[in-house]
Amino acid sequence: MRVTTWAEYGLIVSLHLAKQGNNGPTPARDMAKREGLPADYVEQILLKLRRAGLVSSVRGAKGGYNLARDSNTISVKDVIEAAENRTFEVNCDVHKVSTVRCSGGNPCSIRPVWRELQRRVDDLLADISLEDLMLQESEVQALVSA
Amino acid sequence: MRVTTWAEYGLIVSLHLAKQGNNGPTPARDMAKREGLPADYVEQILLKLRRAGLVSSVRGAKGGYNLARDSNTISVKDVIEAAENRTFEVNCDVHKVSTVRCSGGNPCSIRPVWRELQRRVDDLLADISLEDLMLQESEVQALVSA
DNA sequence: TTGCTTTCCTATCCGAGAAGTCGGATATTC
DNA sequence: GAATATCCGACTTCTCGGATAGGAAAGCAA
Numbered sequence: 001m002r003v004t005t006w007a008e009y010g011l012i013v014s015l016h017l018a019k020q021g022n023n024g025p026t027p028a029r030d031m032a033k034r035e036g037l038p039a040d041y042v043e044q045i046l047l048k049l050r051r052a053g054l055v056s057s058v059r060g061a062k063g064g065y066n067l068a069r070d071s072n073t074i075s076v077k078d079v080i081e082a083a084e085n086r087t088f089e090v091n092c093d094v095h096k097v098s099t100v101r102c103s104g105g106n107p108c109s110i111r112p113v114w115r116e117l118q119r120r121v122d123d124l125l126a127d128i129s130l131e132d133l134m135l136q137e138s139e140v141q142a143l144v145s146a
Numbered sequence: 147m148r149v150t151t152w153a154e155y156g157l158i159v160s161l162h163l164a165k166q167g168n169n170g171p172t173p174a175r176d177m178a179k180r181e182g183l184p185a186d187y188v189e190q191i192l193l194k195l196r197r198a199g200l201v202s203s204v205r206g207a208k209g210g211y212n213l214a215r216d217s218n219t220i221s222v223k224d225v226i227e228a229a230e231n232r233t234f235e236v237n238c239d240v241h242k243v244s245t246v247r248c249s250g251g252n253p254c255s256i257r258p259v260w261r262e263l264q265r266r267v268d269d270l271l272a273d274i275s276l277e278d279l280m281l282q283e284s285e286v287q288a289l290v291s292a
Numbered sequence: 293t294t295g296c297t298t299t300c301c302t303a304t305c306c307g308a309g310a311a312g313t314c315g316g317a318t319a320t321t322c
Numbered sequence: 323g324a325a326t327a328t329c330c331g332a333c334t335t336c337t338c339g340g341a342t343a344g345g346a347a348a349g350c351a352a
Contacts (some may be wrong), residue, residue, distance in 0.1 A: 001149050001267070002235035003260070004310065008243060011256055027327065035245055041312050047329070058319020061326040076259060089148035093226055097154060098182055109279045112287040113222060113271075114149070119291075120266055121147070125259075132257045141258040145265075150339060173298065187341055193300070206349025207297040 025064030052082030171210030
């Protein structure tokens, strides 16, 4: 169980944009270089973030990307869901063990475990905003463990 | 982010064994058939569970597998860690974005998020035992959401 | 002692999907 | 029109989850 680079890179660039504030649009290529990430890949991720309405783009020379909303209104969950499709993927829904076992009719005592896991993951991630991540590492640490 | 079939199948067969109680050893092949899982694959997973000390095996004719400990002393976390290596894999440790960024020296405000996520996942899973999973689905549901 | 059953263990295969690349179209600025 | 960017699909590469295969060792039973 782990988060993919889509989500991780997505967070990195979102956070990068959050830190830029109102400095005008930031080109994808610049961001990639600054953050040490593959440029073409970053571009693709930004595309997803834009389609999800998290960032806005300005085309042409002097163009680039901006955060579409205020950094305290964008949660980590928002970013991950934009980059990947879900945060935590419950097998019962997506990668069923078998249609029989995982049908609604068939009782399964394991299912509630995954469901609850998803709930807790989402709860945590929805509660952390990009603004929070602009704090120092130790401050974020204190914040999330509370 | 999702759990693999290693973990899911591992849970299914562990639970199966838990339900068998003291009926003597259960052959892997029987279990696989009953649960509708690929036999050879189940065998491999049982191997892992045995090496982790969760199940014991009896070789030869009339052989099979037993739960090595009482079902209330084995947690879902135990099973998943036996089947996969970790429950939640923090990229900072395993699949580093880059050695520079993810070194201890370099501050990273994202890291605490993954760390906390891991903590919460582990907390939940460590708190659910195989004995718990022998209850009805609705009862498990009530239990975990408490 | 000869089968039969079963665990044990390694090696391999296959496909999906993660990770990343490429090429070109379109838009904007200077 | 040259330079800079986004836009977007298609394509490549490679890892790893998921599964199979085959044989060695161990124990039972006749």
